[in-house]
Amino acid sequence: MSIIEATNLEKHYPCPEKSGETFPAVNNIDLSINTGEIFGLLGPNGAGKTTTLEMLEGLSVIDGGDVLVDNIDVKKNPYQVKKIIGVQLQSNEYFDRLNLSDLLLLFANLYSTSIEPKALLARVNLEEKLFALPDDLSGGQKQRFSIACALVNNPKILFLDEPTTGLDPQAKRNLWNLAKDLNDEGMTIVLTTHNMEEAEYLCDRIAIMDKGSIIALDTPQQLILDYAPKPQEIPLHGNIEDVFLALTGHGLRD
Amino acid sequence: MFSGGEPDPTKLGLVNQSQDALSFKFVELVKKEKTFVVKEGAESTLINELMLADQTALIIIPETFNQSPNPGKLRLLLDASQVRQADAIRDSLEATLLSIERDLRNIKPMFSLELEDVKSRPQRYIDFLLPGILAYMLMNLCIAGSGFNIVEYRRRGILKRLFVTPIQPKDFIISIVLARMFIILIQLSVILGLAIGLLKINIVGGLISLYGVILLGAFIFLCVGFFLGSLAKTQESIRPLVLLFTFPQLILSGIFFPISSLPQLIQPLANCLPLSVIASTMRNIANDGGGLFVMNFNSLGILFWFLFSFFIATKFFVWQKVAS
Incomplete structure (x- = not known):
């Protein structure tokens, strides 16, 4: 059963080169994300992953198409959607002079709910940082704290936007385990990532985007079978990175 | 939020230094005016209250009231910086005075008002x-x-x-x-x-x-x-x-x-x-x-x-x- 249904989703931005013209950042895509799965959006820079994610979250105006999140129309009721989702952004900054406990209570108030900050921090292994300031946290701790912030309303769906970018392998593994644990508790997770290993390890299904379109969507295993070089070819063992490069090319994107 | 601009009654001090019957009649009529909340008292006390803004204006009926050479002359003390209030008070008092004058003579004006600025709140x-x-x-x-x-x-x-x-x-x-x-x-x-x-x-x-x-x-x-x-x-x-x-x-x-x-x-x-x-x-x-x-x-x-x-x-x- 799908919890997110997107049909003919479109988003246009002004063309930087030609004044008055637009280009499609997201071009007529359809998505169906199932309840309880971890769904990954992969793509090179500028592929439209974050734009798609922001439209699903109700953060960005939808130029065309429709999105239903848990049967709520995102275009009509973005604030209703925000009540049932948790969002971890690529970068997170907070109000100065508020410690982690204060910030969690603040965010809980924005959802009109009450929480126990220490218990919530314990879920992301940060209970000893209850009274620390966000600036005093390491990169991995900051990401875990941003997930804690996204969990204050006990969301049905958790959106993670490149959650492990810039983290060391230990912090990365720790965050993957956290995502797996949350998923085991029944939470649907939608994530964007550049990290092929992450997508392969975490995701039940993956959509690969390029130039605003979905060019492949399936389980990691099926994508490897369909697109990775065959065993007799070099390299001998394919992985999702091979799939990604085969589909999107080797050229640098910025 | 807005009261519609209806003015509050003016707090008016009244010092009657005259024993003339006309002065008592005047006091009585002023008290009947709905636009005033009248307080009678000694001149020094009421001037002090005027300075502290407890009174808006003060009328002094002099001892020589209703005597030559200036019969009916009253003294009105107020803060001239409150121009609008001063005008309103003077208009109201003049109407009262005219009313009394009509009662008594009905021929010619008997009273005149002398406006004195006591400078209780001189504006700098x-x-x-x-x-x-x-x-x-x-x-x-x-x-x-x-x-x-x-x-x-x-x-x-x-x-x-x-x-x-x-x-x-x-x-x-x-x-x-x-x-x-x-x-x-x-x-x-x-x-x-x-x-x-x-x-x-x-x-x-x-x-x-x-x-x-x-x-x-x-x-x-x-x-x-x-x-x-x-x-x-x-x-x-x-x-x-x-x-x-x-x-x-x-x-x-x-x-x-x-x-x-x-x-x-x-x-x-x-x-x-x-x-x-x-x-x-x-x-x-x-x-x-x-x-x-x-x-x-x-x-x-x-x-x-x-x-x-x-x-x-x-x-x-x-x-x-x-x-x-």
Whole structure:
């Protein structure tokens, strides 16, 4: 059963080169994300992953198409959607002079709910940082704290936007385990990532985007079978990175 | 919110030094006037009350009342800086006097009024200046407190983090406005306290009314700050926007000199500016003893800017990117 249904989703931005013209950042895509799965959006820079994610979250105006999140129309009721989702952004900054406990209570108030900050921090292994300031946290701790912030309303769906970018392998593994644990508790997770290993390890299904379109969507295993070089070819063992490069090319994107 | 402009009864002190029957008749008729709350007493006591603004005006019926060479001559003591009240009192008294005169003679005027300014609250330039300066400080503090902060919050992505929650712009704006109002009230109270303590500024009207205007002004300018913060991309670009809003008002809003001294052509525009209506209302309360909840041009101006500023603040508010 799908919890997110997107049909003919479109988003246009002004063309930087030609004044008055637009280009499609997201071009007529359809998505169906199932309840309880971890769904990954992969793509090179500028592929439209974050734009798609922001439209699903109700953060960005939808130029065309429709999105239903848990049967709520995102275009009509973005604030209703925000009540049932948790969002971890690529970068997170907070109000100065508020410690982690204060910030969690603040965010809980924005959802009109009450929480126990220490218990919530314990879920992301940060209970000893209850009274620390966000600036005093390491990169991995900051990401875990941003997930804690996204969990204050006990969301049905958790959106993670490149959650492990810039983290060391230990912090990365720790965050993957956290995502797996949350998923085991029944939470649907939608994530964007550049990290092929992450997508392969975490995701039940993956959509690969390029130039605003979905060019492949399936389980990691099926994508490897369909697109990775065959065993007799070099390299001998394919992985999702091979799939990604085969589909999107080797050229640098910025 | 507004009382419709119905004036309160004037507190009138009355000293009767005459034993003439006519004087008693006069006192009796004055007491019947609904526009006065009359208090009789000794001259020194009532003059003291007038100085403390417990009485608005004082009528002294001299010993020589109804005697030659100036029969019927009364003395009216009041603060001439309260011009509108002085006129109203004089009109009312003259009507009373005419009524008595008709009763007694019905031929020719028997009484004349001599207006004496007791200078209980002599108005200095600093008295004129302070409300304007307070209003100008209020505007600058508010715009710095909302406009500059909002640009910084957006640049750092704090607004975007809040945007992913169900909070709506109006709720966010109201919460920031209330928090800032508290700080601004403290800041202006310190300035006002120093002005009263060191410069011996006399606030004729009620402090509650004055603070009421300060709160309304804070709301208006904080909302304008939010609007400017929504238009600006960076801290550098908000500075000229803020200057464009504040500097003309410094000249046109009667902060340092009355709007009536500006060229006739621009006076209507100057009178409509938000700083003008706030400063004029504060001046009216501080210098003339006026009230906040009186229906007049400035109170309507405050109401308009209150609604309009909140509308533009919420309508144009942007969480993540600047308005195009």
